[in-house]
Amino acid sequence: MIIASIxxxxxxxxxxxxxxxxxxxxxxxxxxxxxxxxxxxxxLEGMNSFxxxxxxxxxxxxxxxxxxxxxxxxxxxxxxQRFTAREVSFLDIIxxxxxxxxxxxxxxxxxxxxxxxxxxxxxxxxxxxxQMGKNYELYLFKNMQCDEIESIPITSLNNMLQKIxxxxxxxxxxxxxxxxxFLKLETQGLQTLMNKSIREAINKALNDKRINRRKKxxxxxxxxxxxxxxxxxxxxxxxKKINAGYNYSLGYKQTKQLTANHVTEVIIDxxxxxxxxKKNNTPIExxxxxxxRIALIDIIYxxxxxxxxxxxxxxxxxxxxENSLNVSYCYDQFEKLSQIARTFHHQLFITTHWYGAxxxxxxxxxxxxxxxxxxxxxxxxxxxxxxxxxxxDIQLKGxxxxxxxxxxxxxxxxxxxxxxxxxxxxxxxxxxxxxxxxNVRIVPLGGCAxxxxxxxxxxxSFNGAGSDFINAKNNKIICLVDTDTLCTPLAMGQSHLSxxxxxxxxxxxxxxxxxxxxxxxxxxxxxxPNKNPTEIENVLNPQQFYDALNKVIEQIGNEDEKxxxxxxxxxxxxxxxxxxxxxxxxxxxxxxxxxxxxxxxDFIDKYKYEIANTYTSLGNEDDIPxxxxxxxxxxxx
Numbered sequence: 001m002i003i004a005s006i007x008x009x010x011x012x013x014x015x016x017x018x019x020x021x022x023x024x025x026x027x028x029x030x031x032x033x034x035x036x037x038x039x040x041x042x043x044l045e046g047m048n049s050f051x052x053x054x055x056x057x058x059x060x061x062x063x064x065x066x067x068x069x070x071x072x073x074x075x076x077x078x079x080x081q082r083f084t085a086r087e088v089s090f091l092d093i094i095x096x097x098x099x100x101x102x103x104x105x106x107x108x109x110x111x112x113x114x115x116x117x118x119x120x121x122x123x124x125x126x127x128x129x130x131q132m133g134k135n136y137e138l139y140l141f142k143n144m145q146c147d148e149i150e151s152i153p154i155t156s157l158n159n160m161l162q163k164i165x166x167x168x169x170x171x172x173x174x175x176x177x178x179x180x181x182f183l184k185l186e187t188q189g190l191q192t193l194m195n196k197s198i199r200e201a202i203n204k205a206l207n208d209k210r211i212n213r214r215k216k217x218x219x220x221x222x223x224x225x226x227x228x229x230x231x232x233x234x235x236x237x238x239x240k241k242i243n244a245g246y247n248y249s250l251g252y253k254q255t256k257q258l259t260a261n262h263v264t265e266v267i268i269d270x271x272x273x274x275x276x277x278k279k280n281n282t283p284i285e286x287x288x289x290x291x292x293r294i295a296l297i298d299i300i301y302x303x304x305x306x307x308x309x310x311x312x313x314x315x316x317x318x319x320x321x322e323n324s325l326n327v328s329y330c331y332d333q334f335e336k337l338s339q340i341a342r343t344f345h346h347q348l349f350i351t352t353h354w355y356g357a358x359x360x361x362x363x364x365x366x367x368x369x370x371x372x373x374x375x376x377x378x379x380x381x382x383x384x385x386x387x388x389x390x391x392x393d394i395q396l397k398g399x400x401x402x403x404x405x406x407x408x409x410x411x412x413x414x415x416x417x418x419x420x421x422x423x424x425x426x427x428x429x430x431x432x433x434x435x436x437x438x439n440v441r442i443v444p445l446g447g448c449a450x451x452x453x454x455x456x457x458x459x460x461s462f463n464g465a466g467s468d469f470i471n472a473k474n475n476k477i478i479c480l481v482d483t484d485t486l487c488t489p490l491a492m493g494q495s496h497l498s499x500x501x502x503x504x505x506x507x508x509x510x511x512x513x514x515x516x517x518x519x520x521x522x523x524x525x526x527x528x529p530n531k532n533p534t535e536i537e538n539v540l541n542p543q544q545f546y547d548a549l550n551k552v553i554e555q556i557g558n559e560d561e562k563x564x565x566x567x568x569x570x571x572x573x574x575x576x577x578x579x580x581x582x583x584x585x586x587x588x589x590x591x592x593x594x595x596x597x598x599x600x601x602d603f604i605d606k607y608k609y610e611i612a613n614t615y616t617s618l619g620n621e622d623d624i625p626x627x628x629x630x631x632x633x634x635x636x637x
Contacts, residue, residue, distance in 0.1 A: 001026060001347055002047075002168075004111060006069030006128065006139060010049070011042035012055040013373060018107045019043055021349075021365055022114060023379035024586070026073065029342035029364030031380065032351045038369040040351040043315040044172055047349075049129070051315075056131040066408050069128035069139040071108075072164060074120055081632035082167065087160050090152045091123060091260070094138065096571065098124040099508075104143035136161040150434070164382055169312035175319035179292040183277045183299055193303045193314070202262040202267050225257040229536050272611045289324035297321055299527065301336040304344045314346045322354040327401075328408030334361060356401030363423075368394060403457045405453045405476070410506075411469060415637050416476035417437040419455070421448050425480070425536050427612040429631075432624050436632045452526075455479045455509045456491050462507045463497060470502050476635050478510035483534045485522070495525040505637065512539055512627070519575050519583060522626035523634075537604060538578040538617065541623055542585045545577035546570045548615035552607055561603050564596040576625075579604065 001553050004020040006571055007013040021030050032040045048054040050068040058066050080088060088502055099119055103109055113122070128139035135158045140146055149157075171192045209217040239246040250256060277284045284295055302318070321337060322330050334357045341348040342363055344407070358366065364380040391487050406417060418433075418440055420426055425440045433440060458477060462469065490509070497504040510523040514534045514554055521539045524530060539544070568586035586597065604611060 001028075001073050002070050003073045003115070004071035004108070004126075005043060005046060006045050006067075006071070006126070007042065008068070009059040009062045009064075009066045010046050010068055010263060011059060013046075014038045014059050014061055017373065017375075018105065019367070019375055020107060020111050020377060022367050023377045025114070025379070026118075027364045027380075028345055028347045029338060029380070030347075030349045030367065031357055031361060031364060032349065032367045032369065033355065033358075033372065034369035038371055039373050040369060041319050043176070044319065044349055045174075045368075047170060047317060048172040051165065051338065052166065052172075053129075058131070066131040067133070069126055069127045071111075071124070071126045071139075072547075072575065073115065073118065074123040074125070074164065074167065076123055078167065079164075082163065083160070087156070087163070090160055091125070092155060093152065094125055094146050095123045097149060101144050101146070103141040107139040108141050110243070117350060136165055142210070144540060167313055168315055170315045170317070172317045173296070173319065175323050178278075179296045180283075182634045183284060183295065193300060193316075202264045206260045206263060207405070213532040221258065221260060221263070223237065224263075225560075229256075234319075285624060290329070292411070293324050294329060295322065296376075297333050297336050301340060304340045304346055308591060315349070316340065316346055317349040319351050320353065321350055322352060324584075326408065327354075327356075328412050329404045331409065331441075332357055338364075354401050354405075355397035356403075356405050357514060358394065358398035358402075399453060400459060403454060403461070404560045406454075406458070407461055410475050410477060415441055417478070418442045418631075418635070419451055419477065419479045420444055421451055421481055422608070424444065424608045427609070427616055428536055428540065429628070431616040431621050432628045433632065435621060436624070437635055440635055446591075447482060451479050451481050452484060452488075452490060452509070454563075455507075458507055459497070462503050463501070465503055475506065477507050478631070478634060480508070480523075480631075481511045481526075482536065483511045483513045483531055485533050488524050494528060508634065512536065514538060514576060514578065521576060521625065523627060523630060529577060532566070537608065537611070538576055539627060540573050540577040541620065541625065543570065543572070544615060544618055544620055544623075545611075546585050547618060548611050549604065551604060552611050552614050553600075554609065556610065557603060561599055564591075564599040565592075567591040567596045 003022050003026060004018060007017045007019065009015065014062045018212050032043060034040055042057070045057060047070070049056050050070055056066060056301070058199065079091065083091065099112070112124070115122075126139040126141070127136050138149065138157070138402050139147075140162065165238055166317040169192050185481065196551060199527075200261045204214045207219050208222040209222075211218050211223065222452070236247055277299070279287065279291070279295060284292060297318075300318075304314070306318070321333050324334060334352075334354070336352060337348060338348055358380065361380050366380050368376050368377040370376075388528065409415070409581075410417070418429065418441060420429065420442060421444065423444045429442050433442070445454060451549070475582050495509050497507060509526060511526060513522050513528070513530060514520075515522055515526040515530070516532050521534070522530075550565065565587060567590050569589055571585050571587040572584055574583060576585075579586060586600070588596075
């Protein structure tokens with residue numbers, strides 16, 4: 001994984017500029033935002049120069065000392081599979097310098113401190129490539145002592161650094177790139193994405209000895225050469241009958257037999273170049289710019305999902321994936337990109353002007369670049385809830401862009417939206433709704449405050465809606481939040497549009513609330529006075545939640561947490577999955593009940609997503625809680 005880049009006199013970055021790609025933690029997803037001309041694309045172009053020796057773009061104020069560096073965090077097991085024991089010993093020396101030596105570079109030192117939990121399992125190394133340089137070199141931060149490295153032979157060092165870079169495959173797609181050209185099967189870009197070279201595949205097919213003949217295995221290429229040679233000999237025999245001087249002899253330094261390289265280009269020209277991507281039988285070349293952009297991300301998504309156990313780690317960089325798109329398609333585009341990073345674990349870098357990505361991409365690193373090329377990093381997980389000292393324009397633009405995209409989709413597409421607090425809520429709801437309704441999108445927004453804020457923007461838009469909104473009367477937007485201890489009211493003071501409004505059934509906000517008398521789960525309005533603190537972990541199938549909790553504590557819990565759970569048995573006489581209080585899935589056997597429940601509740605708060613993953617992996621999605629059935633009715637009505 002790349003965790004930082006160093007740009008020195010590259011494009012708009014004058015002097016040495018350290019660009020880190022981690023905030024509080026490492027993430028495959030990196031979103032780069034900022035106004036035009038601040039240097040967003042320059043970061044991706046610099047990486048392209050480093051990995052692929054693409055055109056070097058020099059800062060206009062200098063003529064030399066141009067280089068790009070990368071800081072790598074590499075899994076030790078992956079290195080040991082590719083490197084010799086001698087190379088590993090050299091890498092251990094280099095690694096100790098970057099982990100342990102003091103440095104005058106505050107940004108690097110700060111980043112290194114965030115990574116200390118990975119020290120035992122990962123190599124840390126910085127490598128640079130100069131504009132006119134032939135080899136990769138170590139990049140040493142200022143004041144970093146490196147006497148130990150001088151003991152490594154220079155040839156061995158160069159070879160090792162090249163091997164480190166070769167672990168990765170970098171694919172950059174500029175905003176102005178030709179989509180139809182990129183999507184051709186024989187192009188380098190698509191073959192990089194597939195982690196497969198068509199030429200290598202053809203060579204292998206031609207040279208593999210897999211045809212049985214007289215107890216021997218021969219290759220297709222061998223058969224072709226034998227047949228062609230036999231034909232030439234027959235022809236020469238015939239023409240020599242006329243004049244013995246005739247022959248089809250080889251030219252100077254020409255090989256007698258065909259090689260795979262001779263045949264490969266002909267096969268590619270005759271087979272692959274005839275096959276061009278179409279959509280609904282329409283060639284990609286004739287689609288609109290927006291449709292081409294959609295096709296680009298669709299194909300990248302598909303090939304990324306197939307790229308398992310690659311020979312090289314794929315790093316994908318895309319300039320402005322929302323370019324030329326109607327805003328109603330932006331969410332789809334960024335959801336696919338998010339999955340490439342989150343689900344398929346390919347490191348992804350995107351530049352964007354669509355700030356609507358910020359509320360919906362709930363795991364990743366956000367880089368904001370201002371007009372002075374100053375870069376600030378933020379963690380996208382619960383970004384707004386953490387209320388960091390971010391630039392003033394990010395939050396407002398993020399909400400407006402997302403709401404604009406959502407409203408366009410609401411008017412023009414045949415699906416409804418379910419806006420929830422977190423990724424755990426989405427996980428549970430997808431599990432139960434996937435068989436019940438197929439045209440709903442569930443979007444986690446990173447907290448109750450965000451869901452309420454989005455609802456308030458939507459309320460204002462819907463309240464003054466014109467006929468174009470009313471024509472979308474079958475679609476729904478439902479916001480769903482927990483009942484927390486404060487349960488603050490909405491700014492406009494009401495949860496629903498007036499009953500006589502033509503869109504009153506289309507926009508709703510509800511909160512989950514467990515009735516203290518009968519323990520039914522109700523969908524309440526925000527202003528309803530009945531407020532019993534209720535989270536989604538409290539309103540699930542009790543046996544299944546207990547099994548999931550038990551399994552996760554067994555796998556990753558510490559001894560105190562395991563002991564705390566062992567002091568209880570499952571209570572089969574409850575309707576819901578609540579842990580705290582007297583009406584609980586846990587019946588005490590021994591020990592301090594309150595103290596042990598507190599330990600378990602703290603564990604749940606810490607490992608919500610792991611429990612959600614385990615819960616949904618246990619199946620039983622047909623045993624649907626009643627409140628989810630009510631939610632389905634609301635979405636379908």
